[in-house]
Amino acid sequence: MSSLSEVNLKQQEAIRAVQGPVMVIAGPGSGKTRVLTFRIAHLVTIGVPAYQILALTFTNKAANEMKERITHLVGDKSRHLWMGTFHSLFARLLRTECEKLGFQKNFSIYDSQDSLGLIKTVMSDLSIPSQQFNPQAIRSRISGAKNQLITPEDYLKSVIDLFEEKTAKVYIEYQKRLKQNNAMDFDDLLLRPIELFTHHNKILLKYQDRFRFILIDEYQDTNRAQYVLIKLLADQYRNICVVGDDAQSIYAFRGADIRNILDFERDYPNAVIVRLEQNYRSTRTILSAADQVIKKNIDQITKDLWTENQEGDKITILACEDDQDEGATIVSRIYEESNKLKLQFKDIAIMYRTNAQSRSLEDALRKNSIPYMIIGGVEFYQRKEVKDVLAYLRLLVNPRDDESFMRIVNVPARGLGDVAVGRLRDFAATKSLTLFEATDHASEVSGLTSKARTSVEALSVMFKKYLRLTSEMSMSELSRALVDEIGILPLLKEEGTVEAMSRWENIQELLSAITEFSELRADATLENFLQEVSLVSDIDTWEETANAVTLLTLHSAKGLEFPIVFIAGLEEGLLPLYSTVVERKELEEERRLYYVGMTRAMKKLYLSYAKVRFRFGEMSYQSPSRFLDEMEGDLVETVVSSRRHVSRDMRSFSLGDRNRDRKDRKKTDAESHYFSDTMPDYENASDVSNQVRAGNIVEHEVFGRGKVLHVSGSGEFLKAVVDFPAAGKKNLMLKYARLKVL
DNA sequence: ATTAGGCGATTTTTT
DNA sequence: ATCGCCTAAT
Secondary structure, eight states, X not given: OXXXXXXXXXXXXXXXXXXXXEEEEEOTTSOHHHHHHHHHHHHHHTTXXXXXXXXXXXXXXXXXXXXXXXXXXHGGGGTTOEEEEXXXXXXXXXXXXXXXGTOOTTOEEEOHHHHHHHHHHHHHHTTOOTTTSOHHHHHHHHHHHHHTTXXXXXXXXXXXXXXXXXXXXXXXXXXXXXXXXXXXXTTHHHHHHHHHHHHOHHHXXXXXXXXXXXXXXXXXXXXXXXXXXXXXXXXXXXXXXXXXXXXXXXXXXXXXXXXXXXXXXXXXXXXXXXXXXXXXXXXXXXXXXXXXXXXXXXXXXXOOOEEXXXXXOOEEEEEEEEHHHHHHHHHHHHHHHHHHSOOOGGGEEEEESSGGGHHHHHHHHHHXXXXXXXXXXXXXXXXXXXXXXXXXXXXXXXXXXXXXXHHHTTSSOOSOOHHHHHHHHXXXXXXXXXXXXXXXXXXXXXTOOHHHHHHHHHHHHXXXXXXXXXXXXXXXXXXXXXXXXXXXXXXXXXXXXXXXXXXXXXXXXXXXXXXXXXXXXXXXXXXXXXXXXXXXXXXXXXXXXXXXXXXXXXXXTTTOOEXXXXXXXXXXXXXXXXXXXXXXXXXHHHHHHHHHHXXXXXXXXXXXXEEEEEETTEEEEOOBOGGGGGSOGGGEEEEEOOSOOOOSOOOOOOSSOOTTOGGGXXXXXXXXXXXXXXXXXXXXXXXXXXXXXXXXXXXXXXXEEEEEEEEEOOGGGOEEEEEETTTEEEEEEXXXXXXXXX
């Protein structure tokens, strides 16, 4: 492997302490990823077979990047390394072992939305009114209980009020239904392995023996279930290396338990503790400011962060009038910085506490033709039409999945409303059949109209046909055939609106993703595709290569770094966010979140706030965040907005009407091309918006020639759907698209 | 009985 | 943007 001279002494210590428990307390920018990759490379180099190494990361993206670097260091020897998120690796393990728990290998994975759907179903079956008891709240209670390994029975025993009593009832039934549906939610992906290991000692021994070296990244954000799971697995060899920073623990709301890191020494008494305190990322100014802020927290392991980096620029506080002004101010700074430092757009990130804040920022960026990408928000795989098609595929893979059945039974509309479906469900329940099985007995279901019966029968025939075809067709052929048969695409085409076209595109995109998966992956099965899709996070698909400003929440910023960082919305109530802050503990988590944001910045940090902000549909007067007062004055300068932002550059151009569907779509080649480098100058293009009609052949500067399929909207909101042979179908806002009619 | 369409409310963070 | 809820149309 490449020499250890690339790492400092502390890092070397963490890399070389191979046997026994190790905890690395790694300050921001201290080379934590480097330690993990070198440590794994080191293990492999000294002869540890890669399959004996289990490395758990927080995101798939982090895992993939590290895997790549390790391969670079040691080559093919690292091929059988198990590296990934807790959820994806234990899902994989469960695929082979779940039969011992009464599940089938093809189990479905429910995301939060699916899980909420099931909870609503359960509530309605138990006659618990969702008006009175918020299903979302019940779901989060149940998830919380599961993260702390509280069984439904235990939960029931400890109820203290009516709400918890109802929650207990739902919890019991919910778990039962999941099993009936041969499905697991996110929490089960951790709980079921624990169940497996505690009930089947032989299996536990097998995995203990297999995973002799365990590494965990972002240990401060593991929850009770993850802690127990790892404790079980590491119990025999005790070669466990955890890396984390208590100051960056920001997932308590999801059950992350900071005690895991604080109590590590107690759990593993002879642990080697290494502190990485030298920061290689940020200027001295940024590091000092962040340090001053985090020192206000009482709960923490004190650290002595230092850096050899330059002092750098002061931190700039941008005092703005309102949220629009904030966007405009940030944009003008982006221009300034990118000219001054010769930086590219991709070197810049704008962070905020809540996704809702992205809107005004996006508007400002779009107005000024600055390319941007959003991480988070409504993800591609969460879109209704995409979830619908996925539900069909899920049902094919796992016909017991009643939740998916319910999702698609009347999509597209086939005359099966609440009443008909209710009858079918009653029938299935009394006969102990799955809904899919029940469709085979449509004539026995009492109370179905003849129309409904015909529909149910057709559904049954269709499903049986595709079930048969699963063994005959490739996964991509099968998906395409199924999508064709359900006829959803022509329906969307008929609808003709820009929204429908965007749905149409999304479904095409999904089909391409399936094809791509089947061509690129050795383990290409529909099961694996569905599993991967339900476990990808938005950050995983982030493309750093595109030259665009990145917009993201402070939570998604963890583990990333950018030369220039803007943190927007530093206002009391927003950061810290009041709806979360009840007492000191919550305030300290908000402060850690802010700290995570600050420490992402390498060269320059901007903090902005607005005096007035449009929130919850009304103007609200904001005061600057207390966090701004927690840095010493000599590190910061404040600039008060003059509220006159002449957009420096009137080149008007757009990616087509992205209309908040932003990066939900993977980018096409044409768009990537657009993002790269310079933007063409359209200063003098004449306005031809009014001449564009359906059927016209038009020319676009980037996408080339295309045919107009549909025009909608009016005035400045005039939009067109154009089919470009070179780039596919695009929704364009005519105001910006500068089409030439040919 | 079913569907379409309109209306209003909703936005904390996410594997 | 999406969901739940309502009403009118079929």
